[in-house]
Amino acid sequence: MGDAGLLLSGAALFLNSLMLLGKANAKSVAVFNLFIGALQVIVPFYLIAVSDQNNWTVYSLASIFLFGFTYLYVGLTLWKDLDGSGLGWYSLWVAVLAVIYAAVAYVHFQDIVSALTWLMWAYLWFLFFLSMGMNKKIDVYIGKVAMVQSWLTLTFPALLSMTGLWQTDQVANAWIYFSIAAFVYFAYITLKLKKTSARTEKFA
Template identity: 35%
Template sequence: MSDLALLFVGAVLLVNGLVFLERVDGKAAIPVNLLTGGLLLFSALLQILEVDPTSPDYAATAFGAAGLSVFGFTYLTVGGNSLFGGSGTALGWFCVWAAGIAAVLAMV
């Protein structure tokens, strides 16, 4: 499931890049961001639910699911920010936090 989710991540990155290049209207990217964010969170939840908490593989699975969740919330925040016309300030601070979490997960 996470492989499929990563294909959606590539698609949403392409669409968001086209928004910044002003080739796509920002409002048109909202559904793609919300869909991808929801898919990543759903994928992370499935990963956690499939592994027994007493299993030795649980910690590795939890770290992988945490990474998917961070990016899922990022895309949901981008979609919500665009949907509700936010200034982007909170999104920027969230992305700083997400980058810090991603660095910790990469070191682990």
Template identity: 35%
Template sequence: MSSLALFFVGSVLLCNGLGLLGRLSPKDTAPINLFIGLTLVATVGVTALPVAGGSEAELSTVLGSAGFLLFAFTYLYVALNNFRDLPGQGLGWYCGWAVLVSLMLAWVNVDRFDDPKFGAIWLSWAVLFSAFFLVLAAGLDNLTVATGWLTVLQAFTTTTLPGALMLTGRWDDVPTGVVVAVQVAVVVVFVAVATVRRPVATLEVASA
């Protein structure tokens, strides 16, 4: 269930990235944010709610589900903003808080789950949430295009491809170094675009 949900998260990241690039309107992106947000809530319901005790394994299940809930609230927030044409400052501050949660979950994946590959991916998501904080809350419109490209690239490198590899049983075959190198390359592209591109004419309210 969690691998399947991760796979489909790529669709909403892609649409939100295209929204920032001016290819989709906010109302175009709102339905997919709603669909995926509700899917992630359902995923948490299946994996975490049945947990009743406080064993190490059950606590690990809850910690693993926390990431899905973090993104679920993000996408539901985006859907509400885009359906109602609301300003994005509140969403931006939520993304600022999500940066701290992402850093915590990166540490949890490395230290508790012994999973440096997803530790690297959570660090990449911390970069993504940071970019949305800077655009939506801090008003740095010059980062809009770069954040759009960052979101589109992460749609494939942090969700769609890892999810597909998990569903096909091939994720364990991917070296940690490859995952880290890809995420570093994505951040390099983000920085490069940020230094040479101007903001798009209209800031689309979309998020991670």
């Protein structure tokens, strides 16, 4: 599935970000989430079944399930207008696993780009936990984070990988700086959100 799966994940996250920003209808977006989620659950099961069963092969393929079940869960929650608390707590569980994947990428594989990418995904899943598990009203904020990540961590890496450019030192170094810039942007909009919340509480 590899690069094609990343590309489709980028599309799904892009649509989800637009929904959170109030630019797309929830049930319309739900359809795409269900489609991509189903693919990213069915295909990894097959790939694991026919793989060499090496622990690192299974470890790598299993990470696709984190996305697949998230998209399925999001799609069903939106389509059926379900309470999102279950999805929120599931997102917290995935956020913890994403931090572990980040640590393994850095320590075992010495892959700084993958480590930073997994940390970004962990942050996004944690935001979904805050929104749906803890009922924080931060949809617009999450939409902005998801918009950046849909391109930076999924769409562009998939395209660069399919064109054979992703593994070059120049791209890898550039992506480290892009990732750091993204974290700085997230910190900036977090401060803005806190200031806005404080101002609202003051005049409430």
